[in-house]
Amino acid sequence: MTPATTNALPALAGRRSARVVARSLFALTKPRIIELLLVTTIPTMLLAQRGLPSVRLLVVTLVGGAFAAGSANTINCYIDRDIDAVMRRTSRRPLAKPTPLAVIRPAEALIFGILLGAASTVLLGMLVNWLSAVLADAAILFYVFIYTIGLKRRTPSNIVIGGAAGCFPVLVGWSAVTGTVSLPAVVLFAIIFFWTPPHFWALAMKFKDDYAAASVPMLPVVAPPTVVARKILLYSYVMVATTLLLAPYAGWLYAASAAGLGAWFLLEAHRLRARVARIGDGGGSPASSTAPASPTAPASPKVEEGACAGVVQPSANPAPMRLFHLSIAYLTLLFAVIAITSLLPWGSW
Numbered sequence: 001m002t003p004a005t006t007n008a009l010p011a012l013a014g015r016r017s018a019r020v021v022a023r024s025l026f027a028l029t030k031p032r033i034i035e036l037l038l039v040t041t042i043p044t045m046l047l048a049q050r051g052l053p054s055v056r057l058l059v060v061t062l063v064g065g066a067f068a069a070g071s072a073n074t075i076n077c078y079i080d081r082d083i084d085a086v087m088r089r090t091s092r093r094p095l096a097k098p099t100p101l102a103v104i105r106p107a108e109a110l111i112f113g114i115l116l117g118a119a120s121t122v123l124l125g126m127l128v129n130w131l132s133a134v135l136a137d138a139a140i141l142f143y144v145f146i147y148t149i150g151l152k153r154r155t156p157s158n159i160v161i162g163g164a165a166g167c168f169p170v171l172v173g174w175s176a177v178t179g180t181v182s183l184p185a186v187v188l189f190a191i192i193f194f195w196t197p198p199h200f201w202a203l204a205m206k207f208k209d210d211y212a213a214a215s216v217p218m219l220p221v222v223a224p225p226t227v228v229a230r231k232i233l234l235y236s237y238v239m240v241a242t243t244l245l246l247a248p249y250a251g252w253l254y255a256a257s258a259a260g261l262g263a264w265f266l267l268e269a270h271r272l273r274a275r276v277a278r279i280g281d282g283g284g285s286p287a288s289s290t291a292p293a294s295p296t297a298p299a300s301p302k303v304e305e306g307a308c309a310g311v312v313q314p315s316a317n318p319a320p321m322r323l324f325h326l327s328i329a330y331l332t333l334l335f336a337v338i339a340i341t342s343l344l345p346w347g348s349w
Contacts, residue, residue, distance in 0.1 A: 024094040024103040025112050028077045029070030037069050037169045038062055039332055043339035044173035044188055050342060053177055060127045061176040065169050067120035068136035072143040074113030078106055079148050083214035089207050131175045139168030156219045163196030184249045194239035198232045199327040205320035226280050229273040236269040253347030257337040265330045272319040
């Protein structure tokens with residue numbers, strides 16, 4: 001164990017600072033993910049209102065949604081603390097550290113996650129409406145039981161199905177304004193649903209060795225890079241086509257912007273596929289050398305460093321991480337367009 005790791009956080013056995021404990025609990029909520037979820041919720045509420053909802057409704061919905069997302073993420077960290085300790089990308093999470101170095105106990109994290117979920121339910125149910133509260137609870141249950149427990153360690157389709165949990169905030173935001181879930185909300189749900197696989201698979205291409213070491217069968221672990229890149233491209237086309245389904249409701253200005261942003265994203269997806277194909281043609285190590293024979297079989301934890309031959313090494317091929325960061329920018333800009341066009345007095349058909 002390195003000195004840096006030893007000194008990273010105070011030992012659980014010693015006296016714990018309230019500030020450090022609070023910081024660790026906050027880290028378990030995965031605040032960066034919550035930020036992205038809120039980015040989709042606000043424009044959804046503006047579109048549902050066709051203007052600016054009351055500040056009170058906006059704030060309560062965002063706080064309730066943040067509590068729900070934080071609850072799901074915290075419980076996810078509790079369940080996945082064993083594989084988080086194996087993966088370098090997640091090894092700094094509070095629950096991934098061995099007991100002598102941990103700031104908080106697993107049971108404390110679980111209680112914290114449950115309390116966040118209860119607070120979200122009460123807040124949304126009492127101050128917004130019970131449909132929004134039920135949808136937020138459904139997101140928590142889906143993320144914990146369907147994705148984390150049911151799919152993540154069993155199938156390469158984990159993020160395709162399990163990614164639906166990240167789509168619920170738009171339903172919560174829409175129902176908070178209208179009291180119902182109508183067709184535009186379903187389209188917004190579908191946009192994020194088809195956006196999630198390209199976004200996450202691009203990240204998983206870089207951290208393929210991490211997932212293999214933790215025996216998590218993410219698609220880049222069990223399939224060759226060329227197959228992953230092809231599926232990213234396929235889902236990207238479906239995602240862009242889905243964004244255009246919102247045009248009849250959102251207006252021509254949104255349609256033009258969505259088409260332009262979609263073309264930009266598809267160009268990058270094609271670029272990723274071309275670069276992966278060139279590496280494969282150039283004799284890079286195929287993914288099959290480290291992947292299990294069966295798509296449903298657990299990945300071998302023995303993965304050599306750098307075995308991905310440039311496909312996941314950013315210095316050799318930065319395209320996967322480029323697409324990952326671009327996907328965040330794309331979704332943010334798309335929902336920013338939704339927000340702006342919802343507030344403008346013109347732009348409708």
